[in-house]
Amino acid sequence: MRSGAALARRAPAALAIALLAFAVAWVGYKAFGKGFGETGNGPQFVIVALNGLSLAALYFITASGFTLVFGLMRVVNMAHGALYLLGGYLALDLIQHGMGWWPAALLAAAGCGALGLVMQQLLLRWNQGQDLRQALMTIAVAMVLADQMIVHFGGEPETITPPPALAGALSIGVYHLQYPWFRIFVMGAAVGVAALLYVVIRHTRFGMVIRAGVDDRAMTSALGVNVQLVFAGAFFVGAMLAGLGGVFGGTVLSLAPGEDDKFLLSSLVVVIIGGLGSLPGAAVGAFALGLVEQLSAVYLPQAYTNDAVLLTFALLVVTLAVRPAGFFGRRA
Amino acid sequence: VTARRLAPLAVVVALALVPLVFSTYFTGAVASRALYLGLAAAGLTFLAGYGGMVSLAQTALYGIAGFVMAKLIVSDGVDPLLAALIAIAVGVGFGVLFGAIASGSEGIYLLMLTLALGVITFYFFSQVTSFGGHEGINGVATPRFIGDPVRHPAAIYYVTLACSVGAYLLIRYVARTPFGLALQGVRDDPVRMRALGYSVRAHRTLGFAAGSVLAALAGVLGTWHETRISPGTIDVSATIQLLTIAVIGGLYRVEGAWIGALLYTLLDTYTRGLTGRFETWIGLILLAILIASPDGISGLAAQLQTRLRRRRGGGPAPLAEPAESLAQPGPVAR
Helix, strand or coil, rough: CHHHHHHHHHHHHHHHHHHHHHHHHHHHHHHHHHCCCCCHHHHHHHHHHHHHHHHHHHHHHHHHHHHHHHHCCCCCCCCCHHHHHHHHHHHHHHHHHCCCCHHCCCHHHHHHHHHHHHHHHHHHCCCCCCCHHHHHHHHHHHHHHHCCCCHHHHCCCCCCCCCCCHEEEEECCCCCCCCEHHHHHHHHHHHHHHHHHHHHHCCCCCHHHHHHCCCCCCCHHHHHCCHHHHHHHHHHHHHHHHHHHHHHHHHHCCCCCHHHHHHHHHCCCCHHHHHHHHHHHHHHHHHHHHHHHHHHHCCCCHHHHHHHHHHHHHHHHHHHHHCCCCCCCCCH | CCCHHHHHHHHHHHHHHHHCCCCCHHHHHHHHHHHHHHHHHHHHHHHHHCCCCCCHHHHHHHHHHHHHHHHHHHCCCCCCHHHHHHHHHHHHHHHHHHHHHHCCCCCHHCCCHHHHHHHHHHHHHCHHHCCCCCCCCCCCCCCCCCCCCCCHHHHHHHHHHHHHHHHHHHHHHHHCCCCHHHHHHHHCCCCHHHHHHCHHHHHHHHHHHHHHHHHHHHHHHHHHCCCCCCCCHHHHHHHHHHHHHHHCCCCCCCHHHHHHHHHHHHHHHHHHHHHCHHHHHHHHHHHHHHHHHHCCCHHHHHHHHHHHHHHHHHCCCCCCCCCCCCCCCCCCCC
């Protein structure tokens, strides 16, 4: 009887592994079933996989800000998607007014950070601990921002031109393929953001204060640390990362009403899969979501291509069945 | 005491007189719309008030029922009433599924998870061609006893009113059943309920199922009322609007759902042209209510009542029935 119960407990995990194995085998068959030569589907697979990785990088940059703010302050910032889109639009506007890509990107990200800071000081500072009320407030802010962005930037999809230095494509050395420099840059930027956050949080005094604040806010404050200043800083960085994600997203993909909801959803899914407040979790979640989205768009049987969003749903369900708090989550 | 007993009856009689007193336009565009939106919001206030679960997937369940019914009627020629029953069954099925997924979490975790489920449902209906894609499904027929809801809205008004009154009474009844009491126990202290031998997840899932009945019913009535449904009906902004309705009326008060829906519909109908950006204003109103009185209009009324009673030095403050309040710290901070 005991072994039966243990078996039942392991069933979700076994099922998840079986599903994963099947998915890998299916994609492998579709990609290399006709051999590894240049005439098969190998080249297509390489491009699709790279697209998945660059999308994952974009998701990670955006979601890392979301998870950072949650990890420290227990605030679910539902306006994160709106800040993402705003970052993109601000950069687009600055570039259209003659500014270069790099300063425009920095200014747009800083602008989003400043807006996030204002939001935190005005709306979230005086009601700490009322987490549901705070989440609902950020939802209201998201609605106002989304509507105002339609007023100021219109409803037509727009794209930011990449900086001249990154406009070309790189020969990647397999199958004589080329891949856009900018997308490679986004992947590098994601690694950079991850490394920077890791070093700051693990190896600096500021990071030490952040970690102490996560574990015991009252005690940290009692030890003479200005926790409010740290919170303000973290919210600024979180919102800035959303804005930076928007600048990259606006260059790689496009900017349009609805993209804010898309990136709010991706941030939610990424942190639910990875575990709220965990940076490695955000990386794992972003990988999973980016690859699943890109691969499913190409490798699902033709008749089911439109159902690709169901795989995101399945990813969520299976993860929660196996790990209810996400892969790196710990329940408070 | 008699006045208290008679008040609900008076409200129902007054509501029944609406199609006779007001214009056809008001009955259709304001009154019956407010009723079905209130029904949808009541699902949310039921879950929030008695289950402690602020679910943003109610709009998705509304949409699932609406789309299933519309497809059955328009492409398969199923009788509208039968299609509605099937649609509600499908909606409740998904309610159980969503509940099973979300029941492992609580507070803001549940809020995030249900929002993700809602957005995924929206993308599903906007991408899948068999449900009409972006266009949605138009020309949904209504049952014969409802007829044309645009030219003669009285019939659909009375049907929606009957469903609303029924739903309200049912919610009050369910809250007093052993299941309802256990659900409130799970809301207040899941750890203790688990220790007492109750299955927390099963109660939350069943709560979701009950909430999905209201959402699916509202989806059916709403789709009949509009004679169409499109993915735009269930997008994020629609989800936030439903949340706004519930928050205006008081997120933890069942009757607040219809009060909020009436105020919202009045604003939507008569000020949309004046204010220009309606959604900005709705967002600002939501924000203002969350700042000033997180328990909404009916919460404000209760506050005033308590204050008056205290000033008069009368009896003890009334026991606020759903004990939860947004102003209290969430489960994480506790």
